[in-house]
Amino acid sequence: MTPAIEVEHLQCRFGAKVIFQDLNLRINQGSTCALLGANGVGKTTLLAMLVGALEPSAGSIRIDGYDPRKFAQPLHQVGFHFDVAALHPHHSPRRHLQWMATALGVDKQRVDMLIHHAGLEAFAHRRLKHCSLGIRQRAGIASAMLADPPILLFDEPLNGLDLQGILWFRGLLDTWRAEAKTVVLSTHDLPEAQRSVDQVCIIADKQVRLQAGMEQVLATFGGLEPAMIAHIPELAGR
Numbered sequence: 358m359t360p361a362i363e364v365e366h367l368q369c370r371f372g373a374k375v376i377f378q379d380l381n382l383r384i385n386q387g388s389t390c391a392l393l394g395a396n397g398v399g400k401t402t403l404l405a406m407l408v409g410a411l412e413p414s415a416g417s418i419r420i421d422g423y424d425p426r427k428f429a430q431p432l433h434q435v436g437f438h439f440d441v442a443a444l445h446p447h448h449s450p451r452r453h454l455q456w457m458a459t460a461l462g463v464d465k466q467r468v469d470m471l472i473h474h475a476g477l478e479a480f481a482h483r484r485l486k487h488c489s490l491g492i493r494q495r496a497g498i499a500s501a502m503l504a505d506p507p508i509l510l511f512d513e514p515l516n517g518l519d520l521q522g523i524l525w526f527r528g529l530l531d532t533w534r535a536e537a538k539t540v541v542l543s544t545h546d547l548p549e550a551q552r553s554v555d556q557v558c559i560i561a562d563k564q565v566r567l568q569a570g571m572e573q574v575l576a577t578f579g580g581l582e583p584a585m586i587a588h589i590p591e592l593a594g595r
């Protein structure tokens with residue numbers, strides 16, 4: 358089966374600064390995968406490359422076998438929410454979702470459904486700049502779901518979510534897994550990742566240092582924290 362995401366020999370440089378050197382990653386359809394690694398290791402950069410927003414310096418990225426920069430309807434293929442700063446501060450959650458729905462050719466009823474599903478009714482008409490981080494996260498996560506894409510990418514989606522929001526996102530992951538959608542999320546919340554995803558990818562030293570199923574990681578290392586300590590040179594001996 359064609360992998361949902363295949364990254365081969367990826368290099369990324371910003372000027373003289375090398376972020377990735379020969380990074381390889383393969384995520385099968387239906388997997389939920391946590392991208393883990395130290396601050397500044399390149400998780401956000403990798404996610405941006407997966408949606409074609411950043412150009413690799415070398416190497417290839419394939420999404421369902423295709424170059425993501427060439428998708429005719431990219432948000433129908435890959436939904437993503439990376440940064441609440443990308444949401445227009447003067448739009449309300451509803452206006453933001455309606456605006457995106459129009460651009461994507463998505464039925465307005467789906468906006469209503471997502472507003473309800475994300476628990477945004479009470480905030481639907483409040484400007485995003487006056488909403489809390491957790492509410493903006495919910496709006497961003499909901500916007501990634503608008504076109505019901507088979508692949509979803511998130512950058513630290515749990516940041517700012519309250520317990521209700523965390524339970525909502527956990528439920529989404531269960532639903533997406535049941536629907537065989539592929540999900541990749543970066544996070545520093547190791548306990549939540551350990552309970553919510555089935556694949557782990559640890560990035561360190563410009564490469565993927567470990568990619569494995571959660572069951573295998575738990576059987577080998579006993580938890581995500583010891584797995585991180587074993588694969589991140591800066592953490593050695595802690």
Ligand SMILES: Nc1ncnc2c1ncn2[C@@H]1O[C@H](COP(=O)(O)OP(=O)(O)OP(=O)(O)O)[C@@H](O)[C@H]1O
Pocket residue numbers: 371374376394395396397398399400401402403
């Ligand atoms: N446009 C850019 N120009 C130069 N350097 C950049 C650019 N974008 C990112 N970087 C650098 O690339 C590195 C990786 O950043 P990135 O945000 O991807 O890390 P991260 O793993 O997501 O970090 P965190 O866990 O702190 O969110 C950092 O050193 C960052 O400063």
